[in-house]
Amino acid sequence: MNMPIWTNEKLGTMKRAGLWLVQEIGVGNTFTKGQLRDAFPDTAQIDRRMRDLRDFDWQIDTKREDVTLDAHEQRFVRQGDPVWEPGKATRKAGTVVSASQRRSLLTHDGHKCRSCGIGPGENYVGTDVTSQLDIARRPVRLADGTTELQMIIECNRCRVGDRELVADVGALLGRAAALPAIEKKILRSWLEQDRREFSEIEDLWAAFRTLPADAREQFKDGLE
Template sequence: MVEEEELSWRNTHLGTRIRVALWLRDEVGEGGTFSKARLREVIQGAEQVDRRMRDLRPAGWVIKTYRDKPSLQPDQLYLEAMGRPVWEPEHRAAGLRQISAKTRRFVYERDLHMCRRCGIAAGEEYADDPGTRGRLTLGHVNPHKSGSAGNAEDLITECARCNETVGHLTGIQMTKEQVWDRVAALPNRGKRDLLEWMEADHRTLSPAEKAWGMYRQLPAVLREALRQDLEALLKS
């Protein structure tokens, strides 16, 4: 068992999921409310804090949002119940799925290194959020709590923003009416393309878009070299 003095959410040597669980245990408690902003503030220097919090749910932690508990504000979360003590060695893997490096690489390549939900490529800037760039991760086709596995057919490439949205950990979502207004404003060709993507549950990409997604996953120095090669090719 880990020594008690080491079991602190302030201990940066612990994994992020463990630190989040300890903070919820010690600072929030069952029946307490907190915000994502506060969680990110206290667990500094850790990646994907929101996602690590969501990873507690399959281990029996009940964390509700305003969608589950109407009395909450959109930025509030409610710790209804603590689950398994993931800070203990025998419980550290509780609720987690192991995804092999081979499977991870296969899914990214299959999805052409682009988010299957919004289409953004790695490092590409969001059109509606200038200055914020896409960071790719893996998500499950079905929500984690529904029992989807860690196999390639159960995984899709998502950007971190879409991954959080699917997990109901973001703020207020667009309404159906807001999305419909954008759909209705499309030219007929755009409407037909969109319907085709909806029916296939997959956006058909042009060869140039496929190459773009692959290009974006390259390191910056290789992207620049490739850009120069293409520029030289077009000038020849």
């Protein structure tokens, strides 16, 4: 099937936005909100229509996902479903998250990123970059071997880094079953509290791992 031209006003705005990205911007390249609005001067909320493409496996990063971008820039990272083709723009079940669902997820996940534990608006260690929490969809392989998509709260950094990650509940259960009884007891206490207190030596190790190579050597020399 031939790809239509993005200027074809008979197409829906989301379809035209996808075609504009493919035909005018190109995968891997950046664009600005100004460029987008200039291309669609008569379309209200064109930003939102473009964001709708993410429900069809398109990846369009902002500064939230890619800290190298300026606030007004976005990057066209991946083309997803060809939404301009018949039947391809049907919204997939479960892709829309309501405001009440979002509040419930934030509450359930403790208003923190489940991957790194950072809270909303907190600075990442050693940087002036603040975190933003959002909903990520994570493939989860259940104990019975089936896989389903589940939602989780993650920060902008972890959401990007974990895109290809599949959580394997069965594998985790297998590892837990092999633990000695005392370690299982400790693990259960962490699960019940949904937190773990780290010792000073563990905090030092984590901080050491973040140091550049020369600084790591200086730390080791100083410790000796």
